[in-house]
Amino acid sequence: HPTIRLGDDFAWPPLIYKDDSGKFxxxxxxxxxxxxxxxxxxxxxxxxxxxxxxxxxxxxxxxDVLPAVV
Structure with missing residues (x-):
């Protein structure tokens, strides 16, 4: 199965961000x-x-995808 590459700056809590451990x-x-x-x-x-x-x-x-836009 494919791997989908997600693009974002991951800086829009609570929608999309990285936690303190660096996890999406x-x-x-x-x-x-x-x-x-x-x-x-x-x-x-x-x-x-x-x-x-x-x-x-x-x-x-x-x-491939902007996850916060989907």
Whole structure:
């Protein structure tokens, strides 16, 4: 099954953010975890990106999904 690359700056609590341990958490994390279980696909958050890099990643197809937009 495919791995879906998630792009965001992960700085919008409670929707999408990284906790103190660096884990992807928030509302968007909850539904991507549910999709992963039900569809058998993996989601790979791409951390450390600025918003401009996220947009360029989507345009260039280096990122697949903006989880907070879905």
């Amino acid at each position: 958490v928030g509302i968007a994390s909850s539904y991507t975890e549910s999709f992963s279980r039900k569809l058998g696909i993996d989601f790979l958050p791409q951390f450390g990106l600025k918003w401009e890099q996220v947009l360029e990643g989507i345009k260039s197809r280096k990122l």
